[in-house]
Amino acid sequence: xxxxxxxxxxxxxxxxxxxxxxxxxxxxxxxxxxxxxxxxxxxxxxxxxxxxxxxxxxxxxxxxxxxxxxxxxxxxxxxxxxxxxxxxxxxxxxxxxxxxxxxxxxxxxxxxxxxxxxxxxxxxxxxxxxxxxxxxxxxxxxxxxxxxxxxxxxxxxxxxxxxxxxxxxxxxxxxxxxxxxxxxxxxxxxxxxxxxxxxxxxxxxxxxxxxxxxxxxxxxxxxxxxxxxxxxxxxxxxxxxxxxxxxxxxxxxxxxxxxxxxxxxxxxxxxxxxxxxxxxxxxxxxxxxxxxxxxxxxxxxxxxxxxxxxxxxxxxxxxxxxxxxxxxxxxxxxxxxxxxxxxxxxxxxxxxxxxxxxxxxxxxxxxxxxxxxxxxxxxxxxxxxxxxxxxxxxxxxxxxxxxxxxxxxxxxxxxxxxxxxxxxxxxxxxxxxxxxxxxxxxxxxxxxxxxxxxxxxxxxxxxxxxxxxxxxxxxxxxxxxxxxxxxxxxxxxxxxxxxxxxxxxxxxxxxxxxxxxxxxxxxxxxxxxxxxxxxxxxxxxxxxxxxxxxxxxxxxxxxxxxxxxxxxxxxxxxxxxxxxxxxxxxxxxxxxxxxxxxxxxxxxxxxxxxxxxxxxxxxxxxxxxxxxxxxxxxxxxxxxxxxxxxxxxxxxxxxxxxxxxxxxxxxxxxxxxxxxxxxxxxxxxxxxxxxxxxxxxxxxxxxxxxxxxxxxxxxxxxxxxxxxxxxxxxxxxxxxxxxxxxxxxxxxxxxxxxxxxxxxxxxxxxxxxxxxxxxxxxxxxxxxxxxxxxxxxxxxxxxxxxxxxxxxxxxxxxxxxxxxxxxxxxxxxxxxxxxxxxxxxxxxxxxxxxxxxxxxxxxxxxxxxxxxxxxxxxxxxxxxxxxxx
Amino acid sequence: xxxxxxxxxxxxxxxxxxxxxxxxxxxxxxxxxxxxxxxxxxxxxxxxxxxxxxxxxxxxxxxxxxxxxxxxxxxxxxxxxxxxxxxxxxxxxxxxxxxxxxxxx
Numbered sequence: 001x002x003x004x005x006x007x008x009x010x011x012x013x014x015x016x017x018x019x020x021x022x023x024x025x026x027x028x029x030x031x032x033x034x035x036x037x038x039x040x041x042x043x044x045x046x047x048x049x050x051x052x053x054x055x056x057x058x059x060x061x062x063x064x065x066x067x068x069x070x071x072x073x074x075x076x077x078x079x080x081x082x083x084x085x086x087x088x089x090x091x092x093x094x095x096x097x098x099x100x101x102x103x104x105x106x107x108x109x110x111x112x113x114x115x116x117x118x119x120x121x122x123x124x125x126x127x128x129x130x131x132x133x134x135x136x137x138x139x140x141x142x143x144x145x146x147x148x149x150x151x152x153x154x155x156x157x158x159x160x161x162x163x164x165x166x167x168x169x170x171x172x173x174x175x176x177x178x179x180x181x182x183x184x185x186x187x188x189x190x191x192x193x194x195x196x197x198x199x200x201x202x203x204x205x206x207x208x209x210x211x212x213x214x215x216x217x218x219x220x221x222x223x224x225x226x227x228x229x230x231x232x233x234x235x236x237x238x239x240x241x242x243x244x245x246x247x248x249x250x251x252x253x254x255x256x257x258x259x260x261x262x263x264x265x266x267x268x269x270x271x272x273x274x275x276x277x278x279x280x281x282x283x284x285x286x287x288x289x290x291x292x293x294x295x296x297x298x299x300x301x302x303x304x305x306x307x308x309x310x311x312x313x314x315x316x317x318x319x320x321x322x323x324x325x326x327x328x329x330x331x332x333x334x335x336x337x338x339x340x341x342x343x344x345x346x347x348x349x350x351x352x353x354x355x356x357x358x359x360x361x362x363x364x365x366x367x368x369x370x371x372x373x374x375x376x377x378x379x380x381x382x383x384x385x386x387x388x389x390x391x392x393x394x395x396x397x398x399x400x401x402x403x404x405x406x407x408x409x410x411x412x413x414x415x416x417x418x419x420x421x422x423x424x425x426x427x428x429x430x431x432x433x434x435x436x437x438x439x440x441x442x443x444x445x446x447x448x449x450x451x452x453x454x455x456x457x458x459x460x461x462x463x464x465x466x467x468x469x470x471x472x473x474x475x476x477x478x479x480x481x482x483x484x485x486x487x488x489x490x491x492x493x494x495x496x497x498x499x500x501x502x503x504x505x506x507x508x509x510x511x512x513x514x515x516x517x518x519x520x521x522x523x524x525x526x527x528x529x530x531x532x533x534x535x536x537x538x539x540x541x542x543x544x545x546x547x548x549x550x551x552x553x554x555x556x557x558x559x560x561x562x563x564x565x566x567x568x569x570x571x572x573x574x575x576x577x578x579x580x581x582x583x584x585x586x587x588x589x590x591x592x593x594x595x596x597x598x599x600x601x602x603x604x605x606x607x608x609x610x611x612x613x614x615x616x617x618x619x620x621x622x623x624x625x626x627x628x629x630x631x632x633x634x635x636x637x638x639x640x641x642x643x644x645x646x647x648x649x650x651x652x653x654x655x656x657x658x659x660x661x662x663x664x665x666x667x668x669x670x671x672x673x674x675x676x677x678x679x680x681x682x683x684x685x686x687x688x689x690x691x692x693x694x695x696x697x698x699x700x701x702x703x704x705x706x707x708x709x710x711x712x713x714x715x716x717x718x719x720x721x722x723x724x725x726x727x728x729x730x731x732x733x734x735x736x737x738x739x740x741x742x743x744x745x746x747x748x749x750x751x752x753x754x755x756x757x758x759x760x761x762x763x764x765x766x767x768x769x770x771x772x773x774x775x776x777x778x779x780x781x782x783x784x785x786x787x788x789x790x791x792x793x794x795x796x797x798x799x800x801x802x803x804x805x806x807x808x809x810x811x812x813x814x815x816x817x818x819x820x821x822x823x824x825x826x827x828x829x830x831x832x833x834x835x836x837x838x839x840x841x842x843x844x845x846x847x848x849x850x851x852x853x854x855x856x857x858x859x860x861x862x863x864x865x866x867x868x869x870x871x872x873x874x875x876x877x878x879x880x881x882x883x884x885x
Numbered sequence: 886x887x888x889x890x891x892x893x894x895x896x897x898x899x900x901x902x903x904x905x906x907x908x909x910x911x912x913x914x915x916x917x918x919x920x921x922x923x924x925x926x927x928x929x930x931x932x933x934x935x936x937x938x939x940x941x942x943x944x945x946x947x948x949x950x951x952x953x954x955x956x957x958x959x960x961x962x963x964x965x966x967x968x969x970x971x972x973x974x975x976x977x978x979x980x981x982x983x984x985x986x987x988x989x990x
Contacts, residue, residue, distance in 0.1 A: 018941075018964070022940065022941035023939060023940060023941075026938075026939045026940075026941070027939075030939075040947075040957070041931075041935075044908060044931070044956075044957050045928065045931060047909075047954065047955075047956065048908055048909040048912075048927065048928070048931075051909045052909070052927065073926070073927055074926065074927045074928040075926035075927065075928035075929055076928075077928065080928040080929065080931060080932065083929075083931075083932035084931050084932050084935050086932070087932045087933075087935035087936040087939060
């Protein structure tokens with residue numbers, strides 16, 4: 001206790017701080033002038049020694065004795081020099097530099113090991129970063145708007161229905177008037193009218209957004225300005241803001257785009273702003289062209305337009321409070337049918353990030369995490385092996401007086417060098433490969449410029465590398481701290497005599513690797529199978545050669561039902577003249593409309609009302625859509641005739657086994673009226689994923705206002721340029737009718753499966769990499785084991801074992817470890833894939849074929865990985881071994 | 886007798902409070918002042934000197950020694966004086982405490 005420096009040094013706090021900064025400054029200075037300081041120190045000490053010697057001589061000693069006595073009373077000069085160097089405090093820095101150079105040199109000498117471990121780490125880190133970037137982005141990405149946690153989409157949901165975000169126009173005003181205390185509301189309405197630049201209709205449409213949207217989201221255009229409050233007044237709304245991509249594509253990216261004219265539905269609009277390059281817009285509010293939203297709600301036509309509503313909650317308002325207020329909002333002027341329609345719906349607030357997200361991304365992320373773990377396990381194994389190989393060298397270090405800390409420092413520095421190298425290489429790899437991967441996954445939407453790079457990814461790579469360093473450093477550290485130092489020197493050979501504990505730990509790592517790989521592969525296998533089934537689902541009609549053209553009149557455009565039908569007939573004639581067109585039909589978004597149909601109440605045999613979805617179609621629909629008639633005939637389309645065609649499922653529900661043709665059924669379409677069933681059609685799915693449902697088809701003339709789709713049947717799939725042809729044709733018939741989209745059914749199906757396709761592609765890539773890493777890992781471990789047991793093999797050969805025996809011995813180890821790993825992996829997979837059930841299409845999470853295939857492939861990989869080293873064992877040269885002893 | 890650990894710094898500061906001195910002079914001084922009771926390995930004051938210079942308690946300058954050789958002279962700084970004052974106070978307190986216990990025993 002007495003003599004405890006700390007006790008003496010108890011001064012006031014301030015002087016401690018001052019001393020600290022003085023120390024830091026002194027350290028830096030010392031480091032920079034270290035050679036001079038070193039020289040001075042040596043000189044000073046030498047001088048003292050000489051002075052002592054001189055004194056001793058003066059006292060009468062002989063020169064040699066004097067010197068010897070002086071040295072003795074001075075103390076060990078080498079140690080004192082070392083302590084002086086320590087006192088300067090820059091030693092650690094110089095030492096670190098030395099450690100780094102040493103580590104780099106020793107790694108470059110063991111280049112096989114270095115390359116393997118770098119390859120493993122780089123593969124692990126870059127693939128994980130890519131995965132994080134592509135799918136994690138969707139989940140973790142934070143929105144670039146101020147206070148994004150206050151932003152929500154307003155939706156509605158009734159007890160059994162889906163969540164709906166599409167509202168009648170008059171809802172916005174009602175919310176703004178009655179719920180202003182809790183939130184600020186803006187709306188978006190697609191403006192599916194023709195966009196014409198220099199007389200040519202463009203394949204895009206405008207998105208009408210409330211003027212306050214720009215302020216609410218804090219969006220600043222890169223050129224010009226956004227919308228301001230006055231812009232959404234009728235008459236001053238002739239302004240547009242365009243996206244960066246649109247600007248580059250149609251205006252060549254030239255800075256004089258401001259003031260240029262775009263005609264949107266016969267209104268000449270000026271470009272007043274261009275959005276920033278990667279400007280992100282909320283899901284429903286996106287588009288190439290933004291125009292101010294001018295709402296003129298029409299109680300007779302509620303969804304003219306239909307709008308999406310985004311709300312920003314006022315500070316301090318919780319979602320619960322907001323929902324309570326929203327639930328009490330009253331909508332005036334609703335027609336009777338709407339009151340019933342909206343009666344049971346409750347408002348919901350949905351985080352704006354949820355739209356467009358897909359659950360399969362979680363699977364991809366999990367797979368990415370597994371892959372990273374496999375890479376890390378690999379790396380740790382390799383480090384442990386290398387540590388064993390260097391036992392001799394490290395033991396010598398101990399013997400010449402190095403402390404455990406010094407040896408550990410060498411190993412840790414080596415880990416740092418490896419992790420940093422892996423980090424830098426990974427950054428480069430990701431930088432160059434990211435656009436290629438994005439292009440492969442998302443198609444031509446992505447340019448190949450390697451510019452898709454934000455700080456987030458860089459940060460991720462660095463964090464992963466730091467984690468890599470930590471993980472790879474732990475195992476050797478633990479090993480070292482527990483090891484018996486001298487045993488390394490006592491052993492005969494360089495690598496024999498390791499404890500069983502260590503060898504078991506390495507085997508454990510191999511087992512874990514195999515388990516991780518198994519889970520990843522099983523997840524991939526399930527998703528792949530599910531996707532295959534999805535692609536081959538029976539739709540009920542042939543999707544080849546069918547094109548859907550969605551059209552819509554601009555909001556507020558008055559065209560009487562008669563005139564509308566006449567126009568559609570006219571367009572139908574024009575379209576039928578196009579090359580390759582066999583049939584043209586118009587309907588209300590029929591054919592693979594993802595359940596966006598009109599639900600009508602139908603009177604069942606037992607007197608109850610059942611909601612049945614149905615489409616309003618014209619007589620050509622059966623030809624154009626390729627529907628199969630099972631009984632009777634199709635609609636005649638004669639005006640006034642209340643005909644209906646029902647599908648097989650509806651027929652059996654409503655009429656049982658009786659023949660429905662000629663029967664009457666009461667449907668509540670615009671009042672309960674009796675319809676005559678003229679035919680029964682085959683079942684058709686409304687989307688790839690949904691089940692076959694009861695369905696009816698009613699004549700289009702009943703609701704001309706709702707007709708918005710042309711179905712074209714072509715001889716084959718449409719060629720390039722067909723969509724522009726369709727647009728021009730329709731534009732020729734009516735300049736007011738906007739073409740929203742021209743899409744083949746095949747394309748629509750592909751698009752609807754984009755998430756699954758993306759997931760499958762990514763998972764397949766991950767599976768291949770995981771398998772590769774596992775093989776590398778197993779090969780390294782088995783190879784090392786073989787090397788360390790060479791003597792043993794030699795002895796076995798000498799006592800009569802043959803090649804086959806040795807090979808079997810070696811492979812047995814590898815396969816056994818893999819086998820255990822497979823068992824563990826399968827168990828974990830059974831537990832985890834339960835959560836995937838909602839993602840899988842007609843595939844059970846416990847699909848025996850997938851599990852078996854995965855197990856087989858992993859065993860095969862393990863066999864290959866162990867076979868090469870096994871062959872090396874078999875070719876052991878006994879004579880050479882004995883000579884080496 | 887061996888020096889108690891940690892007291893070397895204090896002794897060096899005390900010696901320097903009498904004026905700037907070079908390394909081996911300090912070592913001599915300590916030996917003389919303690920009447921040879923304290924045996925210090927002379928070289929061991931150098932790590933202490935460098936450490937204290939590092940902390941800012943003393944500063945060093947090259948100069949000429951009495952026998953016309955170049956030597957590094959150490960001098961107490963203001964911080965060093967404060968440090969010496971506080972260490973001496975603590976030392977006296979501790980010695981009093983120990984003395985009290987030993988006396989009573």
